Amino acid sequence: MKRVYNFAAGPSTLPLPVLEQAAAEMCDYRGTGMSVMEMSHRSKVYQDIIDEAEACLRELMGIPENYKVLFLQGGASLQFDMVPMNLLGAEHDLAYYIVSGSFAKKAAAEAKRFGNVIIPASSQEYKFSFIPETTPEMFKTLADYVHITSNNTIYGTRYAKLPETGGIPIVSDMSSCILSEQIDVSDYGLIYAGAQKNIGPAGLTIVIVREDLIGRKEDIPPMLDYKVYAENGSMYNTPPTYGIYLAGLVFKNLKENGGVAAMEERNKKKAALLYDYLDQSRLFKGCARKDSRSLMNVTFVTGNEELDKKFCAEAAEQGIVNIKGHRSVGGMRASIYNAMSMEGVQALADFMEKFEKENQ
Numbered sequence: 001m002k003r004v005y006n007f008a009a010g011p012s013t014l015p016l017p018v019l020e021q022a023a024a025e026m027c028d029y030r031g032t033g034m035s036v037m038e039m040s041h042r043s044k045v046y047q048d049i050i051d052e053a054e055a056c057l058r059e060l061m062g063i064p065e066n067y068k069v070l071f072l073q074g075g076a077s078l079q080f081d082m083v084p085m086n087l088l089g090a091e092h093d094l095a096y097y098i099v100s101g102s103f104a105k106k107a108a109a110e111a112k113r114f115g116n117v118i119i120p121a122s123s124q125e126y127k128f129s130f131i132p133e134t135t136p137e138m139f140k141t142l143a144d145y146v147h148i149t150s151n152n153t154i155y156g157t158r159y160a161k162l163p164e165t166g167g168i169p170i171v172s173d174m175s176s177c178i179l180s181e182q183i184d185v186s187d188y189g190l191i192y193a194g195a196q197k198n199i200g201p202a203g204l205t206i207v208i209v210r211e212d213l214i215g216r217k218e219d220i221p222p223m224l225d226y227k228v229y230a231e232n233g234s235m236y237n238t239p240p241t242y243g244i245y246l247a248g249l250v251f252k253n254l255k256e257n258g259g260v261a262a263m264e265e266r267n268k269k270k271a272a273l274l275y276d277y278l279d280q281s282r283l284f285k286g287c288a289r290k291d292s293r294s295l296m297n298v299t300f301v302t303g304n305e306e307l308d309k310k311f312c313a314e315a316a317e318q319g320i321v322n323i324k325g326h327r328s329v330g331g332m333r334a335s336i337y338n339a340m341s342m343e344g345v346q347a348l349a350d351f352m353e354k355f356e357k358e359n360q
């Protein structure tokens, strides 16, 4: 077996011990004589799996009692609709969307189907190279929520601090940064994340929602209603059973490795290694403004498309793969999620240095 350093933005690399445990348990899960994929979601064995996954996530993130953890499908993109379906118009028929990237823009566009949307700040004119500034005055009119994208996967930017919304609940898309650094869940009304970046396989979406925000609107189709998921322990219908099992293994692995605080420290070191290199490089240039730099997705260019291509191709030969930027922006992007080792990041930095020397 030869594993590469996989810098893919998502689906992305997973911790090897987790994959090994899943492999060992694949055909006979703890003496049940069947794979987790093959078992009823109504069985006691499976109930333990989902309960443990939830308990572990609650512990890792310090999720308060008055928040529900929901396991859904449909990706983060379905939340672009579910959030406004469940929250927009519950009281104010207004939501604010900060547009800091193309996922944020998509989320805002979907919300407009369900009610009034104001975009108080956007960095689109600047190619989303930073998180747009907000002031408390922007949120003067009461609204149901303020939507942000905590980490912008495509552009490599991250909120260093939350907008001051004057008590209006913050809803955040944390698909590419959940569990990467410590946060206070009570600063948010709702957090959602597709699993395939920092949690597990694609097909699972996690929603963490404050109880009082659930069930405030009528006539939502059941599969799109947070209340239905909350009341049925995420098992109104068949949940993505295997994805939840794998997410549980990832949570356990994270806990065994010191939890989110230790992970944050490692992630900051990993990111600093690349940004420090970029800041002194004469060939490569970072794309994100310094005050908005992401810990998870490091975007950079040489300024020459041909050279960018050559870099990606030669990196792949060294087992450094999926380093190409998003198709909409080009250049390079190193996604260094929790499961990417310091060793992998060091290998990339060393390769960048070598490439720079050879291509001056």
Ligand SMILES: *Cc1c(COP(=O)(O)O)cnc(C)c1O
Binding pocket: 010, 074, 075, 076, 077, 078, 103, 149, 151, 152, 153, 173, 174, 175, 176, 194, 195, 197
């Ligand atoms: C990947 C990503 C999405 C889209 O996720 P899907 O699960 O493919 O719908 C949305 N928002 C952010 C921040 C992402 O990184």
